[in-house]
Amino acid sequence: MFALAFKSLRNRKATAMLTVLSIALAVMLLLGVDRLRQESRESFAATISGTDLIVGARSSPVQLLLYSIFRIGNPANNLSWQSYLAIADLDQVAWTIPISLGDSHRGFRVVGTTTAYFEHFRYAHDRTLTLVAGELPGDDHDVVLGSEVARKLGYQPGNSLIIAHGAGEVSFSLHEDQPFTVSGVLAPTGTPVDRALHVTLDGLDDVHADEVQHGVQDPLAAALQALPRARRSAEPHDDDHHNEHAGDERPEDHADNDHHEAHAMDASQRSISAFLVGLKSRAAALSVQRFINEYEGEPLTAILPGVALQEVWVVVGAAEGTLRAVSALVVLVGLTGMLVALLTSLGERRREMAILRSVGARPRHVFVLILGEAILLTVLGIVLGVVALYAGLVTGQSWLESRLGLFIGVGWPSWHELGLIGLVGVAGGLIGLVPAWRIYRYSLSDGMTIRI
């Protein structure tokens, strides 16, 4: 019967192919959305590992997580170096990684940090950062590149580059007088680390020392640190160098930049965007978190990365749900297309069914024939959709990785995906029951006599 169904479909190639194509596209979308969802979750979760707490200025946990780890968005405030030192000195703390954001190089973010970053930062399942070329920064003006930065911009150890204020692709505020030298390149991690330039905090301080002479820190920092070098305090300037405002950068006036007056900032005046904390015992996480949240020196927020990630999923979940609903509807549209195609073919096929009846086909044969066609179309659509999805994944993998920072694995379908495929197959079969039932009724009433 399936051979007959297949031959019958082959006879109506154009319609059959369009039907298969629409089902294939629907299946591809459904599975693609799902794959993207799963992989983005996994890739998000794999971005940070082994960090017990993330600390930043008082803000929402989600925001802190997004800017400190995923480099999405910007910190609203910085925290003082003194607070960082105080917390780093706690007995329960094993290590800390300070992070200072706010500068960029040709669209890639610059991360000011210390060598602790290369020592303690973990991603995926407890994997450490490794160098594929060069070495760790030895000098204040050394920079270690994420793999993608090096690949995209073609940098190698020994090259020098200039970082710019702000995170945009194009910045008018170049720190031209303070070039950095590439000292090393990190191995690919599939995380935002690949898209970052890592410099030392001291190096960043040097760069920003110039600026400090031309503007004030944000009012809070100014009040806290009472910067002695703020010459133009009467002219507030969006110049918190760690709080870049993409699209809001204004040209810095470097014309009167006096190199001789440039002094490295005193570390005590430094402020950072956030820092990662590793504890000696994970059990202490909650008490340390409470301590930091109630820290008296300045308002701070400490988050448990896993908990904050859950909050992100709650936010993202609504959008995901919508996306999944839309892709499910597209599948429904594809299957409805098949229903329409099968139903319209029934009229002209009543004679065919009468012939089959005359040679001994029972009504249930006729029923199975049409149902078989529906199942065949659905299965072909699913197979084509899956093949197209994998082809798309293979070809689009690097694009997704570079544009969205998503590493989409091209593995075997998961059980969840197989479940979705099965669901589409069952839906196709169920929809096939409609024309099959109609032709069954026809073949009972028509018998062998049809007038066309």
Place this chain on the structure above:
Amino acid sequence: MPPYIINIDQLAILRGERVFLRGPSGSGKSTLLSVLAGMVTPDEGRIRVLDRDIGALGAAARDRYRADHIGFVFQMFNLIPYLSVVENVCLPCGFSDRRRQRAIEQAGSVAAEARRLLDHLDMSDPQLQSRPVTELSVGQQQRVAAARALIGAPELVIADEPTSALDADLRQVFVDLLFAECERVNATLVFVSHDVTLAAVFDRSLEFLDINRVALPVGSGQSGAAD
């Protein structure tokens, strides 16, 4: 009580007999064939075919009975367009073990039997056999249909105006071929046509209006019969 389409007191056709049944359009001929085929059961009375009361059989049993014992040739559109000539001929063996068995006994395989029958019906050209059925002439299509009706040696062959789409010359050729094959397997042939010129070669010729007691309603197509 709905009006009857056909009402026949008694009609007996002998085994191996070749009967010509003629009558005007809409007289209920096709309905009679449907009854013979077990597609429709009589509201009243009995119908015995091959010593079996088929009116008493269930729907599935009647379907099986038809598949096993009856071969059909229709007026037109006999063939499944997406199957090859040989596949079309083999079709009944896909629904009847009995006919498949007989075909294999006869020629070794169903396909071989199909080709043998096609040879007998002047369709021996292999090129002709491999062509899509839609590209065959009407006469060739009818011969393929005849081969399909005859495969597996059914006891009863029913032909419903199989020649009405054919030229006069082809008509006679077709009937002769059909006769020869029916005779060879000793099949009963019920041949419906309104072309009386063919009647002479049959064992018996029946005027349907004579045996059907339901008056023919003028211009009505209520019988559900193909015209």
